[in-house]
Amino acid sequence: MTTSDRDATTVSLDPADWEADRAVAHRMVDDMFDYLQSVRERPAWQHVPDEVRAALDENLPREGTPLAQVYDEFRERVLPYPTGNLHPRFFGWVMGNGTVTGMLGEMLMAGMNAHGAGYDQSALYVEQQVIRWLAQLVGYPQDASGILVSGGTMANLNGLAVARNEKAGFALRTEGLQSSEAPRFTCYGGSETHSWIYKACELMGLGRQAFRSVPASEDYTVDVAALRAMIEADIAAGDKPFCIIGTVGTVNTGAVDDIAALRTLADEFDCWLHVDGAFGSLAAWSERHRHLVEAQAQADSIAFDLHKWGYMPYEIGCVLTRSSDAQDKTYGTSASYLMPAMRGVGVNNTYFADRGIQLSRSFRALKAWMSMKQQGVDRIGAVIGQNIEQAQYLSAKVDAHPDLERLAPTSLNIVCFRHLADGYDEDALDRLNEELLMRVQESGFAVPSQTLLGGRFALRVCITNHRTTYADLDALIDEISRHARAIIDD
Ligand SMILES: *Cc1c(COP(=O)(O)O)cnc(C)c1O
Numbered sequence: 001m002t003t004s005d006r007d008a009t010t011v012s013l014d015p016a017d018w019e020a021d022r023a024v025a026h027r028m029v030d031d032m033f034d035y036l037q038s039v040r041e042r043p044a045w046q047h048v049p050d051e052v053r054a055a056l057d058e059n060l061p062r063e064g065t066p067l068a069q070v071y072d073e074f075r076e077r078v079l080p081y082p083t084g085n086l087h088p089r090f091f092g093w094v095m096g097n098g099t100v101t102g103m104l105g106e107m108l109m110a111g112m113n114a115h116g117a118g119y120d121q122s123a124l125y126v127e128q129q130v131i132r133w134l135a136q137l138v139g140y141p142q143d144a145s146g147i148l149v150s151g152g153t154m155a156n157l158n159g160l161a162v163a164r165n166e167k168a169g170f171a172l173r174t175e176g177l178q179s180s181e182a183p184r185f186t187c188y189g190g191s192e193t194h195s196w197i198y199k200a201c202e203l204m205g206l207g208r209q210a211f212r213s214v215p216a217s218e219d220y221t222v223d224v225a226a227l228r229a230m231i232e233a234d235i236a237a238g239d240k241p242f243c244i245i246g247t248v249g250t251v252n253t254g255a256v257d258d259i260a261a262l263r264t265l266a267d268e269f270d271c272w273l274h275v276d277g278a279f280g281s282l283a284a285w286s287e288r289h290r291h292l293v294e295a296q297a298q299a300d301s302i303a304f305d306l307h308k309w310g311y312m313p314y315e316i317g318c319v320l321t322r323s324s325d326a327q328d329k330t331y332g333t334s335a336s337y338l339m340p341a342m343r344g345v346g347v348n349n350t351y352f353a354d355r356g357i358q359l360s361r362s363f364r365a366l367k368a369w370m371s372m373k374q375q376g377v378d379r380i381g382a383v384i385g386q387n388i389e390q391a392q393y394l395s396a397k398v399d400a401h402p403d404l405e406r407l408a409p410t411s412l413n414i415v416c417f418r419h420l421a422d423g424y425d426e427d428a429l430d431r432l433n434e435e436l437l438m439r440v441q442e443s444g445f446a447v448p449s450q451t452l453l454g455g456r457f458a459l460r461v462c463i464t465n466h467r468t469t470y471a472d473l474d475a476l477i478d479e480i481s482r483h484a485r486a487i488i489d490d
Pocket of ligand 1: 094196
């Protein structure tokens with residue numbers, strides 16, 4: 001058999017008909033522009049119909065299908081049934097909306113399909129650039145270490161592991177927690193700390209008890225005096241406090257911990273100070289609101305998302321350490337097949353694979369680089385500021401409304417409240433507000449989410465949405481009142 005005989009049956013995954021697929025691809029771009037431009041005209045959310053769910057339960061597709069046909073199926077079964085987070089009246093959880101530029105960045109990223117571990121390639125320099133910009137925005141030095149990761153959970157985990165290794169005081173990377181020298185590690189944060197902390201403590205082999213959940217003050221920030229008392233008691237019991245976690249923008253209410261006070265405690269007890277600023281850290285991008293979060297620069301490490309309040313498409317988060325080598329000291333490896341070269345592709349200027357867990361990693365820096373350049377950081381910051389002012393506006397409307405009661409301070413972009421009703425006790429109010437929330441969501445008009453505050457059911461409106469207008473907030477209150485009346489009058 002000759003080489004050309006063999007190649008007569010060699011297959012690749014490139015298009016069989018480039019021109020046909022190119023035409024479909026152009027259609028995709030046009031359709032997605034239409035889709036994004038008309039997002040307001042569709043419901044904020046709709047249930048996935050049973051027949052669609054059934055259609056998405058097929059046998060393994062052994063045979064190929066033309067791209068145009070797969071795309072038709074996407075348009076019919078996938079595209080119409082999203083979470084709704086792109087919609088201007090989607091206020092649930094802490095979700096991002098994405099942008100046209102972000103979408104195009106994702107496309108170009110996938111087209112280039114760069115391997116982001118290191119190497120002498122443009123992707124590396126783009127990521128370095130983005131990391132320097134992000135460091136500047138949080139008030140970190142330009143030689144801060146950092147890496148883009150999939151999101152806030154991974155960013156926080158990365159930071160907490162660095163904290164532990166930096167403060168361990170024995171050969172933790174070699175001997176692990178099985179060392180006879182291993183102390184009982186403890187870390188601290190407010191009771192409003194996001195649930196990533198439990199995943200992280202469990203994965204790091206510390207167990208969830210290693211996280212000491214400190215009571216929150218009235219305003220849902222960590223109670224600093226209680227924190228001090230817990231650290232002192234743990235030290236007296238022989239534990240090793242290694243990290244204090246401050247949250248800049250708690251997920252329930254947007255509360256911002258007193259980072260300066262936490263810095264003082266961290267220094268006093270030789271702890272690392274990690275800030276979870278998943279969304280709140282981004283308030284620093286707004287000139288008018290930077291002061292609310294600028295104490296974050298005092299942290300040893302900061303984790304935040306760009307796919308929430310940075311309006312970039314999923315997935316993208318970042319973790320920075322003030323020290324330029326702390327991440328390498330925790331994550332660096334020395335495998336022979338990854339040894340840096342003197343010349344050629346394998347020259348590593350920065351080796352991102354040594355700053356985190358992943359080896360093969362995407363070029364997610366591209367969508368950040370493109371978004372920041374095209375939109376301009378001041379403009380993104382202005383939208384972030386607008387969201388904060390919209391939350392203040394909504395908060396004032398709730399306060400002025402005779403049938404609504406606000407359930408938490410509005411410190412950033414989250415407003416928590418409930419509907420009241422004459423003669424209802426607390427349990428009846430919980431049931432009323434739960435039913436109210438489901439009706440508002442099912443109406444497709446708007447999507448707030450829920451939480452419990454002081455044990456009571458709260459409607460929670462989180463504005464991380466660049467498409468929201470003040471009129472949307474007026475309409476939200478009207479819609480809530482209308483549904484509440486219908487339930488009460490039933
Ligand atoms: C969303 C969030 C996280 C987790 O981030 P993901 O990107 O969802 O993994 C952590 N902390 C806070 C405060 C958050 O809001």
